[in-house]
Amino acid sequence: MVDRALREALDKVMHLSMLISSDMTRYEKESGLTTARVHLLWELGDGPTTQQSLAVAMAVTPRNITGLVDGLVASGHVTREPHPSDRRATLVTPTAHGWAAVKELQKLYDDLAQNLFGDLDRERLTEYVAVVDETIARFAALMEEL
């Protein structure tokens, strides 16, 4: 037997998730970037990164990274630089234009957090985050079982 309140709670979480996702799509259209390329730029936030690391971080194949980097090179967001100590590897490195995009992404992320949660009392925010945390933990435990 199904509990309607639980299903509605999930409906709402999914709805919020969809809204956040469409907010990102809006940025992608404006910037001419795609979801996958934005994701890659986001991963460059801490500085130049090997393609291997990017493949692991994004959970895709190295071949896929090759294609995404090709696109970002073509659009002037990154360059491939030699790795200082491993001649097999390349360091995907943001250009000035690429850094501007990364910084803008980080700002949009913070703005989004502000817009979503900025008006909440701290007490309610704390309780909300606690529930999300418990939910994540419960979920992680379930995934472990499989």
Added chain:
Amino acid sequence: MVDRALREALDKVMHLSMLISSDMTRYEKESGLTTARVHLLWELGDGPTTQQSLAVAMAVTPRNITGLVDGLVASGHVTREPHPSDRRATLVTPTAHGWAAVKELQKLYDDLAQNLFGDLDRERLTEYVAVVDETIARFAALMEEL
């Protein structure tokens, strides 16, 4: 100036969203279906539907629906049936196999809701849902402005 608590709250919401998404990917791998085809099957939950309606519901082009339906016909999940009163239209209709998949999707959705929220006190669940609701409303208001 950025408020770290707000960013962390968004981090966690995104994390949960990612976990839910990877739970769905797991089903897709098992069933041999793709995200887009699962989405289409989900839309058939209320019964046979025209391709035009599906295009609107899924916010993609009619051409795209043609391709997705082709795939689901090939995998035996749906058939194209004539519309009883409009000879231009086709009704995408689940087969027995397709219905089984739809029902399984609905069950997985309910199970997920149970797993995520089933252990929460009703009071905490209510407050949690209230915050999500407010967040959605605030967000919708922001989207209006643009």
Added chain:
DNA sequence: TATTGTTATACTCTATAACTATA
């Protein structure tokens, strides 16, 4: 031997534009 990245190939999702059949 193992790792990094690329070439080769293929499938899926997605879009626009032009077209056919029907309303």
Added chain:
DNA sequence: TATAGTTATAGAGTATAACAATA
């Protein structure tokens, strides 16, 4: 004229497999 769906074409993301260069 307008609508439902398809054919034609193209771009992006993704995967596997085989390969070259380097560790």
